Amino acid sequence: MSRDNLKEAVANYFAAIRNMDTDAFVNVFAADGESHDPVGAPPFQGHDGLRKFFRGIEATFSQLTMTETAVYINKNEAAVHWQAEGIGKNGKTAQFSGINLFVFNPDGEISNLRAYWNPRAMMAQLKE
Known part of the structure; x- marks a missing residue:
């Protein structure tokens, strides 16, 4: 997997959140992928679990803009x-x-x- 492919996968992850696109979000993960978001909470596993996680985002925010400010790639990992910045369903x-x-x-997932x-x-x- 090339650095460019991994940068594109990272970009796709954040674009899916900005676009509030559940399918695009789930599809950047492997079928057995897992998300510890945030670390310390129980992980969301597999595409069904990731859909559940994304429903939480949709229930909380009417708009959510996440911007990558620094991307560091090494082999098959990225930090x-x-x-x-988000606008909650309550307008705050x-x-x-x-x-x-x-x-x-x-496969770059x-x-x-x-x-x-x-x-x-x-x-x-x-x-508040």
């Missing part, structure tokens, strides 16, 4: 710093940031994602 806004660690399978960020701080902004 990405991102910043996000939140700004937050984090780091995602991606592991890709030989995400096999494992570990997201480091503070969901409590984000939710507090949406409740």
Whole structure:
């Protein structure tokens, strides 16, 4: 898998979130892929689990813009710093940031994602 392919997979992951496109989001993952988002919470596994995760995003935000601010690729892994700004279903806004660690399978699909960020701080902004 080339660096360009992995950069494209990372870009597709974030584009799916910005576009609120469940199918595009799920399809960047391997069928048995898993997401630890955030790390410490129970993982979402397989395409059904990832759809459940994305329904949570859709239930919380009417709009969510996540932007990759730095992408570092080494072999079949990527570390990405991102910043996000969202508008909650209640009209309130939140700004937050984090780091995602991606592991890709030989087909360039995400096999494992570990997201480091503070969901409590984000939710507090949406409740203010």
